Amino acid sequence: MKNSNLFKITLLFSAITLSISTANASKIDNDEFTSLQYLDKVTTDAFVEENKNKEFYDVIVGIEDDQLATALLTNDRMRKALEVGESFMYKGQEYVKTEHLLNVADQFRQDIKSMLGYDFHVVQTFNDIYQVLVTTDGSEEKEDVLKNLIQTGKFTYVQENEQMQLMGYDNEGDNKPMSVVNPSITNDRHYAEQVYFARQVDGYEGAASIEVAKQILSDRGVFASENKVNVHVLDGGMVPHEDLDYAEAVDFKYRNHQGKATDDGVIWVKKDFTREDDQYVSPAFDCSGFSSDPESENATSWRPDPPPEDEADEWYRYDTNKGLSLNSLHGLQAAGIIAAKSGNGVGISGIIPQENVNLVSALVVDKCSGGSADIMKAVYWSIDNLESPYAIGNSSYDGLPYERTQYPADVINMSFGGGNAMCFKRSNNYWTTAWTQVVQDADEKGTVLISSAGNETTTTFNVSPAGCENVMSVGAIYENGRPTGFTNFGDSIDVMAMGSKVWSTSGEVVDAGEFDVGYGPVNGTSFSGPIVAGLAGLLKLADDNLTPKQVVDLIKNGAKPLDVGFSGGETTCGWLGCGAGAVNFENSVRILLDGEILGEPKATHYLADHKQKDDSNYISLQSEFNPNLCSTYKVYGSVMNDKYEDLEYTLYGQVGSGDYEVVKVTNNSNFTFNKEHDNYQLSACNATTGNCSRNVNVELDSSYSPAACG
CATH class of the missing domain: 3.40.50.200 (Peptidase S8/S53 domain)
Incomplete structure (x- = not known):
């Protein structure tokens, strides 16, 4: 059984259903198509028409090789505008469309064709991201196609150009009035x-x-x-x-x-009303009729030119700008x-x-x-x-x-x-x-x-x-x-x-x-x-x-x-x-x-997470410079803010059930102190505004102490 997400003869292309036309498309002689493909003059619509009997995959890839990445830089507007020997710009750098680059791109397409049997067409490029169409004979699962592409070693990544959906949810009952607790402190009616x-x-x-x-x-x-x-x-x-x-x-x-x-x-979009006594009812927007090729038989929902005068009321003038x-x-x-x-x-x-x-x-x-x-x-x-x-x-x-x-x-x-x-x-x-x-x-x-x-x-x-x-x-x-x-x-x-x-x-x-x-x-x-x-x-x-x-x-x-x-x-x-x-x-x-402190800040020995905490020579050296090594703790926690110089953090200590006393005042929320008290609290104040947080308990973690401390 084929994967149900495969793009049969319908391409989910840029979130618009691109159905492959079987009529009204410009016919291209196969030899001419091959020549145009070499010159990179085949538009996306023409590529789709030429391969209409194959399976299509809309894919996003990154290109491994820098020269190949340059050779594949294109989009339909460039195809129509550029001839061999002319220049184009990308990321602030000028490039020339040389025959060498055309050869590199053509050889790449031939390699993909000979290795995997896939046709490969670049739809658009931006910021080193390539949206491409890949065609197969329909005998492989989607995941196998993506896997085969990545295993060529020519891509940094391969992924489906997935279709995103809006995240509204319509099945939440009858939307009864909510519990209103806000006073009407503004004159906004709702x-x-x-x-x-x-x-x-x-x-x-x-x-x-x-x-x-x-x-x-x-x-x-x-x-x-x-x-x-x-x-x-x-x-x-x-x-x-x-x-x-x-x-x-x-x-x-x-x-x-x-x-x-x-x-x-400017395009014209078909109004999707049901006409009853000249009234428009039951709109049912038709997403399936948006083939990007206006000549496609599946471009039923839009047209590039104004409609006939007698149909004007059935079309909406839509300015995509x-x-x-x-x-x-x-x-x-x-x-x-x-x-x-x-x-x-x-x-x-x-x-x-x-x-x-x-x-x-x-x-x-x-x-x-x-x-x-x-x-x-x-x-x-x-x-x-x-x-x-x-x-x-x-x-x-x-x-x-x-x-x-x-x-x-x-x-x-x-x-x-x-x-x-x-x-x-x-x-x-x-x-x-x-x-x-x-x-x-x-x-x-x-x-x-x-x-x-x-x-x-x-x-x-x-x-x-x-x-x-x-x-x-x-x-x-x-x-x-x-x-x-x-x-x-x-x-x-x-x-x-x-x-x-x-x-x-x-x-x-x-x-x-x-x-x-x-x-x-x-x-x-x-x-x-x-x-x-x-x-x-x-x-x-x-x-x-x-x-x-x-x-x-x-x-x-x-x-x-x-x-x-x-x-x-x-x-x-x-x-x-x-x-x-x-x-x-x-x-x-x-x-x-x-500097409001909302969580519970923690304090551990200041060497608890140090990479040399078990190195006896390092501990001995530290002891020479810090006589309070065994009782030096650090306070840390991302719940505090160090962005303003006018914020001060005050650490309070308590012995037994006595009163709390000031241990340290600092502008840095991550600081060390000498552990001489049983309990600690921390507060923060804005010296400019005078606003202070509440006092918050500091959680002491005494699970680590240097071996030299006994």
Whole structure:
């Protein structure tokens, strides 16, 4: 039995179903096709037509050899623009399309054909990532095809161009009114329904203490500054709404494919209504009719030219340059949680004040899913690091021009996912995947990546990008702190946030590009993620020098653990795995600004984890310089913050049941002290504001002592 995920004669191509045409396509003589293939002039549509009777695999690869990597740099726009001897640019370097490079590329294709029997076609290249189509005779399983490719030794990784799905969840009952605890402290009409803004208390961990945290930030002048944080929502596209302002919007889905068929990026999309007495009812958007080849018989859902006048009302004029949603409100719902206008007398309140955020929308995945390659490309655009080859004199990236973002992302929210682990790293370099590369590059740019964990009630390790290292994975809880019945879980979860009946900007899809917008509750880890993205944005707004790791640590260290219940017994989260627990904005902000100590700091002998702790000569030498060697302990713990010079930590010691006395005052949360007391406590104070944390017990670990100490 063949794998059901195989691409029969239907290609899942860039999240748009690319059905292979059997008619109306430009016929190419086989000899001519071979010649054009050598010159790398065969477009993707022509390649598909020529191989329509074969199995197709949409694959992402990394190229091992530098010369081969250069020879394979291409996309359809370059194929049409470049002739032999002409120049192109890639990553700031000029290259010439020489016959030598053509020979290298052609020999590679012949090698793949002779070794495996596969035809190989590069669809697009960006940031050393190659999206390719591979054809076979249909006798092999998908996993065998990928394995065969990697075993050629020509690739650093091979993975399927997996189709991502949105992480909304529609089966959460009838969305009855929530338990409202928020006072109506703003004039936003639905603010009282935004339970996640309320103060977090035991049994009400879905509330995230957002309002308290925002008040603290306001009191410190964070919102009064002219600083702005750039938050990018990679989702279903921009939907105009009275409660949202967008700084930018871009389309990496339709513009990257259908939009290339026209000079101006404008296409016409079939309205999918059922006509009853001239009324449009029951919209059923047809994703299967979006073959990227407008001449294909399967390009039934769109056309590159205006329709006949008598059919005009059956088609929607869609400008792929504007980043507008075509069939989904999902991006609107995610964006509203983060950045809806506050205090304007309508709707809801966003987490980040509108004066302090640049909200950017990138259309990458909608009702018709979204291809991993296009999503990765969008991430590179968001971090202002997109590198695609282009012909000299043509300043575009491939496809239509993608202008550089004016607002490089501080935070990227990704409320989508796929069912395969695409960030794992095996024992050799050949299995370092494209997502791993993308995530690493974003991290180096200082961008915090937030991803919804998924709604399949399974381990997040198997979901990308949420299962990737350096991507903050967010699961969903009810307002009472219990994990929802749909959320994913496990060791790859970082934190949990409310994901059931989360109020946001919302509405209904009426037809292609037509929406009836308003407000309402939404469900899914898709909407837990934006809550945490909002917190990440607030932290970056307060201190734009924070690294992604520091932001993640602040969020995780501020979270309320959910693994132990009121009676001390293990909860559902205890055995499922809910990461650090329920996100708490107030705690994270206080850690950042005041050095709040939330966990229990630890103290061990300062040589306990030293690599030479068992070296008697080393211990003897240390004893000469440190007469208190046997009683020197160190305090450590990432729950404390060393970013501000005006933070002071005070260590108190107690002998027996006596009073605590000051042992040491320091600006460094990791410090040593001479253990002369039975018990210790630690506090932190901000010398500028006078705000101090509570005193927290220090856990002493005396399990190690140098042998010389007896």
